[in-house]
Amino acid sequence: LTEDQVWKVIHFIYKKSNKLSTTTTQNVSEPSIENGRKVYSQNCSVCHGGNGTGDGPGAKISSPFPRNFIKGHIKLRSTPFGKLPTDKDLFDAITNGSKETTMPSWKHLSENDRHSLVLYIKSLSKKFAKFIKKGKTHKIVVIPDPPKFTLASLERGKELFIQNCSACHGIKGRSDGASTKKIVNIATDAIWPRNLSKPWKFRRGDKRKQIFQTLRTGLSLTAMPRFSPRIFKDEQIWDLVHYVQTLSPSQKPETPTTFKIKKIDGPLPSGPLDSIWNTIDSNFFPLGGQIIQSKKVKYPIVDHVVVKAMHNGKDIAFYLHWDDPTVDPILKKSTTVEESPTPPLPAHLQTDEPEEQQQTEELEPQEFPDSIAIQFPASIGDGNGQPYFLNGDSEHPVNLWKWSSHPMKAIEMTAKGIEKINVQNDSSQNLTSKASFKYGRYFLVMKRPLTTSDAEIDIQLQPGQTTPIAFNIWNGSAGETGSKKVISSWFNMILE
Secondary structure, eight states: OOHHHHHHHHHHHHHHHHHHHTOSOTTOOSOOHHHHHHHHHHHTHHHHOTTSSSOSGGGGGOSSOOOOGGGTOOSSOSSOTTSOOOHHHHHHHHHHOOTTSSOOOOTTSOHHHHHHHHHHHHHTOHHHHHHHHTTOOOOOOOOOOOOOOOHHHHHHHHHHHHHHTHHHHOTTSSSOOTTHHHHOBGGGTBOOOOOTTOGGGOSSOSSHHHHHHHHHHOOTTSSOOOOOTTTSOHHHHHHHHHHHHTTSOSSOOOOOSEEEEEEOSSOOOSSTTOGGGGGSOOEEEEOEEOOSSSSOOSSOSOOEEEEEEEEOSSEEEEEEEEEOSSOOGGGGGTSOEEOOOOOOOOGGGOOSSOOOOOOOOOOOOOSSOOEEEEEEESSSSSSSOOOOTTTOOSSSOEEEEEEEETTEEEEEEEESSTTOEEEOOGGGOOOEEEEEEESSEEEEEEEEESSOSOTTTSOOOOTTOEEEEEEEEEOGGGTOOTTOSEEOOOEEEEEO
């Protein structure tokens, strides 16, 4: 875009956002259903539909689907599983929105408008009127004060988690449970369970009391059940909370302003399990579905990659890991693969009878492989500026170091646009790689000499020089291939 075009876009955004933030009815003195209907029509019907049935135009591009208000349920409540929410629950849902969904926060609306919305939303379901007519009152789930964290509590929580939660969330909480793969169906809104290694994505929040409340109340209209007090004592819920909190970092990792590559003496590690990687800083890079090309990922599962790197003055090695709840089955033929097992049965359901002999699984590759690519400009310092982040263009080509699960190897490619990608000749292939998969996470190391004999088409890496770097990932099991992928923007990398 030209500078003038950029300012026109900025002007439009300011004008539009100002219009949205002023479409309130401040002059209304008391909340009312009629005012709520007007506010709903202006702000909510595009997703939730004119009649509140969750079938507005925006529903077609939403996952999870917008709430159907006719049913009278919302996910985050202070009431037990399957029970109607309180007015405060509805008000909080409107005010806070829902993390990682298309439901935004509406706190910019006046309190009057938000309370009016609560009244109108309740009028869409007959259940609220029946609730009042029968003289019922809400039973609020009480959240006790948390006890002190202990190692004994952690061990009990781990056992409870494996028994009761790992079937969906997986052994390490990465959404890769054995049962999940039979449930998930985006078309029917049967979405992936929460990846517990990313607490910044928890709908309600990641504080201990918030996790406790989610476990006690469950999430209505989802596969997430409640943990009933008739079966699980408060102490057991706190044990689970303590264990869940160990599955993730205490806060969302920050993305580095500069990706620094450490220099070491001696040979570089060839695989991701080498202990030397434990001495290298991790770098968190966010990813999102590309939206420039029409063939794109609507509901991406992979949203970040963690990268480490080192060089020895001659070669460079990149360590990468990213979460993917499914593994390409063919990978089991060539490397280490550990998937989350089906959890053990409770003691009273176990028998001493031998299990039937399982037939050997016939391993076939996915239709599309799982893949990752590190992207560099094809050359540095040519005076032509930084290449387009989406695989460059005809004037500014990029190098892609791409690893795929099938065939399991890394190759060097040159791209001059998202549809113009060529694999380099065999004589120009200098990459080596080694990968593994464990509990919903891919681990990969790719190595290459810093410099090559193909200076015209290969990035030549020099210590002390700033080099742009970016990342592309394809989740093959979700049908991602070509322009259907998640990408990063450019980041600056510098070799020590």
